[in-house]
Amino acid sequence: MAPIDRQQRRASLLRRAWRGIQIPLLAIIISLIIAAIAIIVTADSVPVGLQKVGRGYWGILDGAILRSSGRINTLVAMTPLILTGLAVAIPFRAGLFNIGAEGQFVMGALVGTVVAIYVPLPPVIHALVVLLFGFIGGGLWGFIPGFLRARLGSHEVINTIMLNFVAIFFVNFMVRRPIKDPNPSTVQTLPILDTAELPRLFGTRLHVGFFIAILLAFAAWYFLFKTTWGFSLRTTGLNPNAAEYAGISSKRQYVISMVLAGGLAGVAGIIEVQGLTRVLTEGFAAGYGFDAIAVSLLAVNNPIGIIPAALIFGVLRIGGDFLQIRAGLSIHIVSIFNALILLFVAAPAIIRSVFRVKVETVREDQASLSSGWGG
Amino acid sequence: MTQTPVLEARGLTKQFPGVLANDAVDLTLYQGEVLALLGENGAGKTTLMNMLYGLYQPTEGEIWVKGEHVVMTSPNDAIQHGIGMVHQHFMLIPVMTVAENIMLGVEETRGPLSAVPKLGRLNRREVAERVRELSGQYNLAINPTDFVKDLPVGIQQRVEIIKALYRRADILILDEPTAVLTPQEVRELFVIMRQLTSQSVSIIFITHKLKEVLEIADRIAVMRQGRMAGIARPAEATQASLAEMMVGRNVILQVEKSAAHPQEVVLQVRDLRVNDDRHQPAVRDVSLEVRAGEILGVAGVQGNGQRELVEALTGLRSVAAGHVEIAGADATHLRPRAITEMEVSHIPEDREKHGLVKGYSVADNLVLNRYYREPYCRGPVLDEERIARDAQMLVERFDVRTPGIETLAGNLSGGNKQKVIVAREFSHPVKLLIANQPTRGIDVGSIEFIHQQIIDQRDAGSAVLLVSAELDEILSLADRVAVMFEGRIVKTLPIAEATRERLGLLMAGSEDAG
Numbered sequence: 001m002a003p004i005d006r007q008q009r010r011a012s013l014l015r016r017a018w019r020g021i022q023i024p025l026l027a028i029i030i031s032l033i034i035a036a037i038a039i040i041v042t043a044d045s046v047p048v049g050l051q052k053v054g055r056g057y058w059g060i061l062d063g064a065i066l067r068s069s070g071r072i073n074t075l076v077a078m079t080p081l082i083l084t085g086l087a088v089a090i091p092f093r094a095g096l097f098n099i100g101a102e103g104q105f106v107m108g109a110l111v112g113t114v115v116a117i118y119v120p121l122p123p124v125i126h127a128l129v130v131l132l133f134g135f136i137g138g139g140l141w142g143f144i145p146g147f148l149r150a151r152l153g154s155h156e157v158i159n160t161i162m163l164n165f166v167a168i169f170f171v172n173f174m175v176r177r178p179i180k181d182p183n184p185s186t187v188q189t190l191p192i193l194d195t196a197e198l199p200r201l202f203g204t205r206l207h208v209g210f211f212i213a214i215l216l217a218f219a220a221w222y223f224l225f226k227t228t229w230g231f232s233l234r235t236t237g238l239n240p241n242a243a244e245y246a247g248i249s250s251k252r253q254y255v256i257s258m259v260l261a262g263g264l265a266g267v268a269g270i271i272e273v274q275g276l277t278r279v280l281t282e283g284f285a286a287g288y289g290f291d292a293i294a295v296s297l298l299a300v301n302n303p304i305g306i307i308p309a310a311l312i313f314g315v316l317r318i319g320g321d322f323l324q325i326r327a328g329l330s331i332h333i334v335s336i337f338n339a340l341i342l343l344f345v346a347a348p349a350i351i352r353s354v355f356r357v358k359v360e361t362v363r364e365d366q367a368s369l370s371s372g373w374g375g
Numbered sequence: 376m377t378q379t380p381v382l383e384a385r386g387l388t389k390q391f392p393g394v395l396a397n398d399a400v401d402l403t404l405y406q407g408e409v410l411a412l413l414g415e416n417g418a419g420k421t422t423l424m425n426m427l428y429g430l431y432q433p434t435e436g437e438i439w440v441k442g443e444h445v446v447m448t449s450p451n452d453a454i455q456h457g458i459g460m461v462h463q464h465f466m467l468i469p470v471m472t473v474a475e476n477i478m479l480g481v482e483e484t485r486g487p488l489s490a491v492p493k494l495g496r497l498n499r500r501e502v503a504e505r506v507r508e509l510s511g512q513y514n515l516a517i518n519p520t521d522f523v524k525d526l527p528v529g530i531q532q533r534v535e536i537i538k539a540l541y542r543r544a545d546i547l548i549l550d551e552p553t554a555v556l557t558p559q560e561v562r563e564l565f566v567i568m569r570q571l572t573s574q575s576v577s578i579i580f581i582t583h584k585l586k587e588v589l590e591i592a593d594r595i596a597v598m599r600q601g602r603m604a605g606i607a608r609p610a611e612a613t614q615a616s617l618a619e620m621m622v623g624r625n626v627i628l629q630v631e632k633s634a635a636h637p638q639e640v641v642l643q644v645r646d647l648r649v650n651d652d653r654h655q656p657a658v659r660d661v662s663l664e665v666r667a668g669e670i671l672g673v674a675g676v677q678g679n680g681q682r683e684l685v686e687a688l689t690g691l692r693s694v695a696a697g698h699v700e701i702a703g704a705d706a707t708h709l710r711p712r713a714i715t716e717m718e719v720s721h722i723p724e725d726r727e728k729h730g731l732v733k734g735y736s737v738a739d740n741l742v743l744n745r746y747y748r749e750p751y752c753r754g755p756v757l758d759e760e761r762i763a764r765d766a767q768m769l770v771e772r773f774d775v776r777t778p779g780i781e782t783l784a785g786n787l788s789g790g791n792k793q794k795v796i797v798a799r800e801f802s803h804p805v806k807l808l809i810a811n812q813p814t815r816g817i818d819v820g821s822i823e824f825i826h827q828q829i830i831d832q833r834d835a836g837s838a839v840l841l842v843s844a845e846l847d848e849i850l851s852l853a854d855r856v857a858v859m860f861e862g863r864i865v866k867t868l869p870i871a872e873a874t875r876e877r878l879g880l881l882m883a884g885s886e887d888a889g
Binding site: 226227228229231232235238239241242244245246247248249 | 689691710711712713715721723728729730731732733734735739743744746747752755756757759
């Protein structure tokens with residue numbers, strides 16, 4: 001009896017996994033087709049357009065995956081996308097929409113960088129302490145909208161968007177004045193101490209941060225689906241009233257999820273400094289916090305799914321340059337492509353009707369965001 | 376009564392993916408009759424009506440209206456053919472007047488721009504005039520300039536009826552119209568229905584209340600599992616025979632129940648005051664006690680403070696004043712979890728809102744308020760094996776009809792959803808059971824089962840507070856009855872003294888003659 005049960009369970013898990021990925025997969029395919037049409041339409045003639053599509057798409061594949069330097073760059077670009085993707089997915093599971101990963105990313109980088117430059121500590125310990133402060137910096141920036149939502153009911157979407165600007169300009173100010181490298185020719189901080197750096201691997205740009213990100217994705221999955229904490233959080237997201245009935249404080253879940261989210265985005269920020277840039281500059285964030293929304297949606301807010309979703313957006317980020325070089329296409333084609341994926345993932349009804357995918361009546365990954373919008 | 380068919384369904388079949396909702400259903404409505412459509416939830420009544428109202432297209436079969444074969448693709452088509460529907464949940468806009476609600480969608484305009492569709496000034500006066508006319512014609516007593524939000528539920532229902540009549544409907548479909556009414560309002564509705572049929576309006580009356588059917592219907596159509604189970608005439612039918620047609624087997628309508636043996640006081644409420652969502656007093660100085668081994672029924676029309684009372688007792692709503700004691704310990708200002716920990720089980724009024732997480736599996740719902748403690752977790756880690764094992768056991772013991780414990784709760788039928796809640800709340804020791812509308816909107820079979828479970832809990836020594844708007848439920852389960860009206864308990868009676876008429880009067884706020 002028991003083994004049969006387990007077999008059935010595994011079969012149903014597989015079926016559910018397939019149901020989970022079919023929409024994102026089809027969304028990517030249809031986006032590729034529509035972007036190709038856009039390229040052909042804007043080309044001088046159809047044959048030229050087709051050629052550009054072929055060269056461009058091949059360029060993405062070649063530049064981001066086939067050549068080894070491209071592969072490394074893709075993995076490096078994935079790292080912040082995984083972590084900021086988690087920063088969107090976790091609050092989503094609690095019924096909140098975190099648009100503030102960008103701000104949390106730079107605040108984590110700022111706080112972590114200060115510790116990395118001005119607080120000398122022994123090797124390894126220093127790097128870990130800096131990571132922790134990256135988490136704290138981002139976590140505090142996530143705490144603010146989480147607390148405001150729990151306490152005053154003010155909407156997290158508005159607050160996180162506004163806090164992005166505050167954070168970005170605050171970091172710009174810090175980099176220009178208080179913690180600027182005294183060398184007057186650059187607008188950036190001093191480089192972080194060697195002890196705070198994350199080691200690079202195989203003599204490439206790939207750094208340990210990538211594996212930290214993968215590890216944290218699995219940890220987030222375990223947290224959400226295997227622990228009582230995750231149960232409380234998901235219950236709040238799926239039905240806040242039933243959560244109250246079950247003795248779960250929705251308000252506490254709002255705060256917890258936003259602190260975790262901000263922390264993870266902050267870790268993403270500080271990892272970029274520790275593993276890659278070594279300095280904090282103006283305009284540091286580069287949109288990772290916004291791409292994160294697309295990553296999380298493509299992954300239907302599943303932490304494990306975020307890894308392949310981040311891979312796709314990493315490929316696009318790196319391969320986008322080759323699109324330009326190989327096919328003479330504008331880099332904005334990548335933006336069109338990103339937008340299409342987002343559109344189709346966010347509006348699965350379109351994909352369902354195109355490919356005649358059957359709807360399941362209730363889906364677990366659909367947190368009740370609608371109630372959130374009502375405030 | 377003339378025998379002219381005004382509406383005919385011929386072999387209507389509706390196939391949904393995986394479900395045959397209607398299977399070759401025939402139905403004939405004659406002019407000027409009240410045809411009751413009886414059936415359990417999920418029997419296919421709603422599907423059938425939605426086809427007759429143009430919301431669904433039949434997979435097979437034909438609809439004939441007044442001798443003419445029609446194809447309806449929207450409710451607008453149905454209106455064109457004189458078919459009007461009064462939904463269970465009213466489709467009215469509270470901040471508008473009666474006349475405005477009635478003209479909504481069929482606005483009449485005047486002034487120079489009125490030749491252009493959607494322009495011109497609204498002709499409120501003429502609409503009000505016609506509403507008055509209709510109201511007089513059918514004795515509906517409606518004032519077109521009243522705001523809907525100020526009207527009692529019974530009157531709002533009449534506004535819905537006028538809305539249909541205004542659109543020149545002569546076939547009315549009333550979907551569970553009595554669910555929200557007091558016994559007195561039901562009486563008034565029946566008078567109106569007779570007025571309507573006497574002026575050759577034909578009515579389909581959907582319900583699952585057997586008593587009402589026998590009282591008002593000219594003929595009774597019974598549906599079961601998507602098929603027409605048969606047509607009965609009230610003169611020849613009894614409640615038992617109808618129930619059997621609905622369920623397909625013998626049903627015990629009256630639960631077997633021995634006399635109560637009340638023990639010590641478990642729930643003691645003194646001078647409780649609770650406010651509603653708009654911070655208005657909803658529960659006013661309520662005092663009551665429930666003893667172990669007895670069922671105290673709280674009767675009353677919905678919206679007289681029962682919800683706020685239950686929410687305050689279970690920690691979901693804050694108490695404005697007064698005291699609550701459970702098993703001798705103060706429980707006035709505790710959070711829901713602390714109250715659950717006192718071995719209090721709560722079957723909430725709204726199973727979709729509070730009782731279940733539709734996106735969770737049956738198994739997860741069965742531990743919804745216990746997941747955080749032994750034996751369902753070790754430290755912070757959920758014990759999935761244990762959760763699954765207990766879920767399997769509970770599903771069998773409480774006869775939850777589900778493909779498996781991993782099925783999402785949202786995909787179960789109403790009765791089975793309710794059984795999941797009952798199974799969860801009865802799966803551990805119960806000192807006090809607070810059940811609010813435990814059988815609302817579920818099938819007869821499940822009602823029977825849940826009633827038996829509640830009696831069993833009582834006999835096992837639980838104190839039970841049963842809140843219900845269904846008098847039959849109160850009368851068949853309670854040992855004592857408290858009647859709530861406008862936030863107060865106006866009277867508490869032993870069950871032997873509680874007659875339907877007396878409770879009905881008390882529920883409507885009348886002075887008690889007894």
